[in-house]
Amino acid sequence: MTALGFLYPGHSGEDDYPRIEQLLGSDIRVDLVHTDPGEGAHRVDTLRDMGSPARLAAGVEELRLSGAEAVVWASTSGGFTHGWDGAREQIRSLAATAGMPASSTSLGFTHAVRELGARRVAVGAAYPQDVAGLFAEFLRAAGLEVTGVHGAGLGTAAEAAAWGEAELLALVRAADRPGAEAVLLPGTALRTAAHLPALEKEAGKPVLTANQVTVWEGLRLADRRVNAPELGALFTREPLVQV
Template identity: 55%
Template sequence: MTTVGILYPGHAAEDDYPTAEKLLGPDVSLPVVHTYGEDLHAVDALLDLGRSDRLAVGAASLSKYHPDAVLWACTSGSFVFGWEGATAQAEGLAAAAGVPATSTSFAFVRAAQALGVRRVAVAASYPAEVATHFAEFLGRGGLSVTGLSSQGIVTAAEVGQLDPADVVELACAHDTPDAEAVLVPDTAMRTVALVDEIEERLGKPVLTANQVTIWAGLRLAGHDGAHDGPGALFRTGRS
């Protein structure tokens, strides 16, 4: 059994993790512990949400599951710190948890690298200011953003209420012809059960926040085998 502890902010799309457990089989466990802060896609609120003391409390709560790795399942609450700040955040989380740890923001970069893609389109639910921070973070990771959407949705709770059809349309509407993959960066958006459908429509890999979070956690835990999904990322089995 490989256990990846998930620190998830608030409540929105945390049911993506039991959905993923069913897809990945009985050898994968993804226990979720919630952290709390202001539910707002604004830089100051996100910096507060990702504070090291908040994550340390969450790591302590995850310890009862004896995780092999821990993931801060929050894209915006990591990339707003910038590359260096997000690195320090992940290192602090690893120290608090006593196991390898990272965040969704780094998971996106590593997943793109594993697929061998450099040019990506971003279908973001965030306001423009927050979405721009994500594009800058991807740039630091060596990725070129060919298109950046900002839907202007202010809270994670609102994102969690999107219908599956709306999520699919959001991803498909913001592809660009020169993008090698499409990135959907909000862990508040239910996407795990939709990745394959979006990929079929676009004809290219799709990376979503909860999907890459799980993938990165499994890789940190030493579980690098291929699965039937979700998405091309899991089918490659590449670390």
């Protein structure tokens, strides 16, 4: 049994995690601990505060008791709003506090894009455009080319959590660009686990979504590979050989 721990801010799209656990169809356990999201607004100041060391540390002991082998901070915006260096420092601090390998959804996106062998990506976010732009800057700092950024302008995680497949498909269409090798949908409030095949069919290319990437990142930390076609191209590829 591989036990993965996730620190998830508040309550919005967290029902993706038991769904993903079921779709993995193997001896993977997904343990979710909810952290205090603070105000919960899609503003840069509140998003940075959501990922503060104190808020993350508050959930760590519960994950230790669950037997988790690795921990992922399950928030995209709570990571990338700290910038590339700040997001990495955030995770170094979390790993030291937790005493186990750690990562975040933001960093997971950069690892997942490379896993697909891609470099050029398009971003479709539920956030306002200024917040979506910070995610693009984060990806560029990681060495990726961002071909386009679309921010849908939603002000809170609760609004994003209310979206269904129709809104997600529209987001993919608005974000995609001909030169993009993958479409990225950040935001763990978006419930995407049930819609990944439809999203990738719409785009005609891999679509990476926050909760999907978060669980994949936990598996990467635990050195596990799981073939789960219903979770999209990310879960069907053989690992790339790094030269």
